[in-house]
Amino acid sequence: MLSILPGKKIAELDKSYAREVGISSWELMERAAESFVSWFLKGFSGVQEKVFIFSGPGNNGGDGLAIARLLSEKGFAVSVVLFSSKENSSVDWQVNFDKLPEGISRYQYPEIDFELASSAIIIDALFGVGINRALGGEYLEVVNTLNQLSGKKISIDIPSGLPSDSLVEGVAFLADMTVSFQFPKLSLLIPEHSKYVGDLHIADIGIPDSFLDQFGSNKSFVQASDIQKMHKRFDNFSHKGDFGRILLIGGRGGKVGAIILSTCSAMRTGSGLVHVWAEGASKDVIHISCCEAMVEGEKILDELDKFDALGIGPGLGEVPQDLLRNIFQSTGKPMVLDADALNVLSKHPELWDLIPKGSILTPHLKEFERLTGKSSHHFERLDKASEYAVQHKVYLVLKGAFTSISTPDGKQYFNSTGNKHMATAGSGDVLTGMITSFLGQGYDPLNASLCGVFHHGLAGEIASKTKARGMIATDIIESIPSSFLEMQID
Ligand SMILES: NC(=O)C1=CN([C@@H]2O[C@H](COP(=O)(O)OP(=O)(O)OC[C@H]3O[C@@H](n4cnc5c(N)ncnc54)[C@H](OP(=O)(O)O)[C@@H]3O)[C@@H](O)[C@H]2O)[C@@H](O)CC1
Numbered sequence: 001m002l003s004i005l006p007g008k009k010i011a012e013l014d015k016s017y018a019r020e021v022g023i024s025s026w027e028l029m030e031r032a033a034e035s036f037v038s039w040f041l042k043g044f045s046g047v048q049e050k051v052f053i054f055s056g057p058g059n060n061g062g063d064g065l066a067i068a069r070l071l072s073e074k075g076f077a078v079s080v081v082l083f084s085s086k087e088n089s090s091v092d093w094q095v096n097f098d099k100l101p102e103g104i105s106r107y108q109y110p111e112i113d114f115e116l117a118s119s120a121i122i123i124d125a126l127f128g129v130g131i132n133r134a135l136g137g138e139y140l141e142v143v144n145t146l147n148q149l150s151g152k153k154i155s156i157d158i159p160s161g162l163p164s165d166s167l168v169e170g171v172a173f174l175a176d177m178t179v180s181f182q183f184p185k186l187s188l189l190i191p192e193h194s195k196y197v198g199d200l201h202i203a204d205i206g207i208p209d210s211f212l213d214q215f216g217s218n219k220s221f222v223q224a225s226d227i228q229k230m231h232k233r234f235d236n237f238s239h240k241g242d243f244g245r246i247l248l249i250g251g252r253g254g255k256v257g258a259i260i261l262s263t264c265s266a267m268r269t270g271s272g273l274v275h276v277w278a279e280g281a282s283k284d285v286i287h288i289s290c291c292e293a294m295v296e297g298e299k300i301l302d303e304l305d306k307f308d309a310l311g312i313g314p315g316l317g318e319v320p321q322d323l324l325r326n327i328f329q330s331t332g333k334p335m336v337l338d339a340d341a342l343n344v345l346s347k348h349p350e351l352w353d354l355i356p357k358g359s360i361l362t363p364h365l366k367e368f369e370r371l372t373g374k375s376s377h378h379f380e381r382l383d384k385a386s387e388y389a390v391q392h393k394v395y396l397v398l399k400g401a402f403t404s405i406s407t408p409d410g411k412q413y414f415n416s417t418g419n420k421h422m423a424t425a426g427s428g429d430v431l432t433g434m435i436t437s438f439l440g441q442g443y444d445p446l447n448a449s450l451c452g453v454f455h456h457g458l459a460g461e462i463a464s465k466t467k468a469r470g471m472i473a474t475d476i477i478e479s480i481p482s483s484f485l486e487m488q489i490d
C-alpha cells in the first residue's frame with residue numbers, strides 16, 4: 001500500500017528519508033528525475049522531439065531542470081523557461097541549474113516564443129506540493145497561455161495551481177498526463193480535479209512503503225501487489241462448499257437484469273454456490289440467464305443462516321423497510337448493501353443501527369448523497385464517508401474513479417484500477433456480485449471490498465481494450481477470469 005501523505009508532510013519525509021539512507025536531497029531529486037524520464041521514454045522516444053520545460057522557483061522547478069538535462073542527454077531538443085533568478089530559487093534548483101548542458105536553450109520569462117513551444121511537448125514544473133496560494137502575475141499568465149496550446153502537456157508531481165489537499169482556487173495547468181512521485185497526492189484523486197490531472201502515473205523514487213508508514217497517514221493507494229497478498233489460496237482438494245454459499249436479493253419488477261448481472265459476476269468471481277431470491281416471472285429469466293444459480297422463493301428468507309454472505313439491493317425496487325429490518329435482525333453476519341437497499345436506508349435512518357457490524361455499503365455518488373446529504377465537494381464527501389464508516393461500524397465503498405473504501409477504524413483506501421468506459425449501466429451490480437462473492441469465500445469485509453473493487457476495475461480495463469466506448473456491464477463480467485489470470489490468482 002502506498003501511504004498518501006498530506007503535502008505539508010512531504011518536505012519532512014524528503015529530509016528524514018535522505019538522512020536515513022545517507023543521501024543528499026539533490027540525489028533524491030535526481031532519482032525523481034530519472035524515474036520520470038524512464039516513464040517518459042516509454043511513450044516519447046523520438047530523437048530530436050522538442051520539449052519545453054517550464055521551471056518554477058522551488059524543488060518542482062528543480063525536478064524540471066534535472067529532467068531537462070537527462071532528456072537532452074537522450075537526444076531530445078530541450079528548452080527551459082525560467083521565472084526566478086538563481087539566487088531566489090531553491091538550493092537544489094541552483095545545483096541543477098549549474099548542471100544544465102550548453103545545448104539546452106534557456107528563456108527568461110516573458111522572453112519566450114510561444115509559437116515554438118506550441119509544437120513541442122510541454123512539461124509543467126512550475127509548482128509542486130509547495131504551492132501556498134492561487135496562481136497570480138506571470139505564473140497565472142503563462143498557465144493561461146499554455147492551457148490554450150494543443151500539444152501534449154505533462155505535469156511533474158501535480159499540475160501547477162492545484163493544492164495537494166484542497167480544492168483548486170482559480171486557474172491551474174491542464175495536463176494530459178501527471179507523473180506524481182512515490183504516491184498520488186490526494187488532490188489528484190478528486191473528480192473536480194480530473195480535467196487538470198489527465199492520466200495519472202505514479203513514479204517510484206525508491207522510498208519503501210514501510211518508511212512512508214511511519215508518517216501515520218490514514219489514507220492509502222492500493223497496488224496490485226497488495227491485492228495479490230490478500231487472496232486466499234485453494235488447493236486441489238477444495239470443494240464447492242469451500243468457495244462459499246451466497247444469497248443475492250433483488251431483481252423485482254422490471255429490474256431483473258440488475259440481479260442477473262450480480263449473479264453472473266459472483267459465479268465468475270469464484271463463488272461455489274449462488275442462490276438468488278426473486279419474485280414472479282423474474283425467476284425464469286434468472287434461470288435462463290445464469291443456469292448455474294439456484295433461484296429461491298420467499299421461504300428462503302427464513303433460512304438466512306445457511307449462507308456465508310448476503311448481497312442485497314440490485315433491482316430490489318421499493319420494498320417495505322420491514323424486509324430489511326427482518327433480514328438485519330435475523331443474521332448477525334456482515335452483508336453487502338447496494339442500490340435500492342441503500343435507498344431504503346436513506347428513507348429510514350433508524351435502520352442504520354441494525355445493520356450487522358462489518359457490512360459493506362456500496363453507494364455511487366447520488367446514492368451517497370441520499371444517505372448523507374449534499375456535499376459541496378469531494379474532499380467533504382470523503383470526510384463524511386469516513387465519519388459514517390466509523391460511526392456505524394461499516395465499510396463504505398464510494399464508487400467512481402479511484403473508488404474509496406472507508407473503514408470502521410477510520411482508514412481510507414483508494415483503488416487504482418478502472419477507467420471511464422466502466423461508467424455504464426449495471427457496472428455497480430457487477431461490483432455487488434463480486435464483493436459478495438469474496439465475502440462468501442471467507443475474505444474479511446476489508447479484503448472482500450478491496451479485492452472486489454480492484455478486480456472489477458481491472459476486468460473493466462481488460463474489457464475496454466477491445467470494447468472501448470462500446471463496453472457494457474456484461475463485458476466486465478466476461479473479463480473477470482482474465483483479471484485473475486493477469487494477477488496470477490488460480
Ligand atoms: N519527497 C518528495 O516527494 C520529493 C519531492 N520533490 C519535488 O519537490 C516538490 C516540492 O518542492 P518545494 O517544497 O520546493 O515546493 P514547490 O512546489 O516547488 O514550490 C515552492 C516555491 O514556490 C513558491 N510559491 C508557492 N506558491 C506560489 C505561488 N502561487 N506563486 C508564486 N510562488 C509561489 C514558494 O515561495 P514563497 O513565495 O511561498 O516564498 C517556493 O519558492 C515536489 O512537488 C516534487 O516535485 C522531488 O524533487 C524529490 C522528492
Ligand SMILES: [K+]
Nearest residue numbers: 124127158160
Ligand atoms: K507541476
